[in-house]
Amino acid sequence: MRIRPATPADLPLLQDIERAAGEPFRTLGMTEIADDEPPALELLERFRAAGHAWVAEGDEAEGTEGDGDAGRPVAYLIGEPVDGAFHIEQVSVHPDAAHRGVGRTLIEYAADRARDQGLTGLTLTTFTEIPWNAPYYERIGFRPLTDPELTPGLRKIRATEAEHGLDRWPRVCMYRATT
Template sequence: MPIRPAAPADLPLLQDIERAAGESFRALGMPEIAEDEPPALDLLEGFRLAGHAWVTETEADGRVVAYLIGEPVDGAFHVEQVSVHPDAAHRGVGRTLIAYAAERARDQGLTGLTLTTFTEVPWNAPYYERIGFRVLGEAELTPGLRKIRAAEADHGLDRWPRVCMYKATDPA
């Protein structure tokens, strides 16, 4: 599936993808996550303007089915959000977006990718470990990651176990 930078017209679609992808959390007893509002349009626009918002389209009809947003944090590219519409799930779309972000990070001289995620959600930490991420210990957290985790705690995400993870970018 082709990946391209997000366009202004894509941003409401990213919110729709986020809502649809979030529904799967209901089955895990996490309805608050399913009901959490997606990133606001102005926030998504900030990632887009910075060149840190990418979408995946279907080859057949060019429909946007996934996105990834992030930003540099303490020498690595922090994946703020990667979401795949359930209609496109289990096809390697998320993995492809993450690999694309890793290439862009490497091109920018960043050491790797970071993200924060739930430890007990199968498509979160266990999935990221399968694709090469590792859990960061408390002593490894950079100031920027500590700030992100504090904001997540303020948002109530620490009701469920969470971790920071890291994956080095492959050398060019």
């Protein structure tokens, strides 16, 4: 697997990955999440132009979506610095490439880039009761943040999520040091 910066040509493919990655939420009764539109191309471009959008390329041996996927994105991660840490806005893996460590590899790559930029950790927000969300992130070294630990930037992110109705399901902010 190869991690590389996203290119402008990748951005529509990232939307396709996001749509596919949302489908498993449907089986949990979270149809609003499954049907949610992926990030707009303009937003993806903003992350890409800032150098904060990376893709994991497919490998012919992975069997993702048939033949000819070598070099094609099968997962992506976008984020940005927030209050001294790198906040992972989204990490999505196409279901055909799931359970192979692709998401974890993208997160490690982001951690390395954050460390290089002098950022102290990674943050993210996620659903607490979805197996591939908070329980997964805890297994790879993230910990839930208590309310007093939330920075002003994380509070703003959580407020925006609440405005979009994401608090219909339990959510949490999580942190992992980059050192």
